[in-house]
Amino acid sequence: MDLQYTLETFDSLSSEWTKLQEKSPTVPIFSSPEWSSIWWQHLNSGASLHLATIKNQGNVIGIAPLMVKKDVASFIGNIDVCDYLDFVVAPDSAEIFFHVLLDNLHKEGIRKLALAPLHPDSTVITTMPTPAHQLGWQMTCSQIDVTVELDLPATWEEYLQMLASKQRHELKRKLRRLEEEGEINYRSSSEASPQDIDTFLKLFRESREDKAEFMTPEREAFFRDITKTMTHRKIFRLGLLEVNSRPAASTIAFEYKNNVYLYNSGYDPQYAWLSVGVLSKALSIKDSIERGKKKYDFLKGDEQYKYHLGGHELPIYQCSLTYGRK
Secondary structure: EEEEEEEEEEHHHHHHHHHHHHHOOOHHHOOOOHHHHHHHHHHHOOOEEEEEEEEEEEEEEEEEEEEEEEEEEOOOOOOOOOOOOOOOEEEHHHHHHHHHHHHHHHHHHOOOOEEEOOOOHHHHHHOOOOHHHHHEEEEEEEEEEEEEEEOOOHHHHHHHOOOHHOOOOOOHHHHHHHHHHOOEEEEEEOOHHHHHHHHHHHHHHHHHHHHHHOOOOHHHHHHHHHHHHHHOOOOOOEEEEEEEOEEEHHHHHHEOEEEEEEEEEOOHHHHHHHOHHHHHHHHHHHHHOOOOOOEEEEOOOOOOHHHHOOOOEEEEEEEEEEEEOO
């Protein structure tokens, strides 16, 4: 093997990063070059970029989207706006990738890796432990949250039958009550105008006090840029529920490798009695089924509506690696 380890920039690596990510079945959208670079632009808090590639005979087999503070490396991104993160690795090259990466990080003086948040199928969980142990890194992992996912059937009726009888009855009752309120319009679109994003952000802030506090100017700039960029990549989805021509609830999602990732949502509290928040998600699921999507990922958090809508939970992990044998 002719293995090379180099440090890159976002611009020098973008096309190779995209190609490699498309080949991997597990790399999350939150570790894409676009997501990482926009996060770095708006939310980086003083770390140094450490974007490493490993090539075999000139071909990129893996990318480590890292940032470094002192002697600690972590993923580009954070749990506030990135639900899963991972290395970008060719499926048949993961072990050699981690051998070369960890050996070079040690030589560069990095003594700890803090890696989170991690989906159970991430390369950190499935492949990294053995090379880490062999090279003298102590690795520990622990659960920090859950994510909730839903496998989508072929039709809406099949979906309703998947729900527990109580939840199926409640969902149908809420939909009937909504329809009785007046003129109801649900719009699902792969594009969003600046006005649509303004509406979403307004509903997001109004729906809960903690969401209003979360949406700092820096995070708003990130939201606006990420929606614009993912719209350009044709993987963005906006859902807007209107009651009597007034915006009542909105969702934004990303569609990636035939899966739908419900990224965030908001609603007008004056329509809370109509359950517009949960119904906007149900209508998003219905729309996803009708367009042939295979999985609906509610993303991290154990909010009860996710289970009521048929989701099942998986653990989200963090892993810490420290160099030096005990």
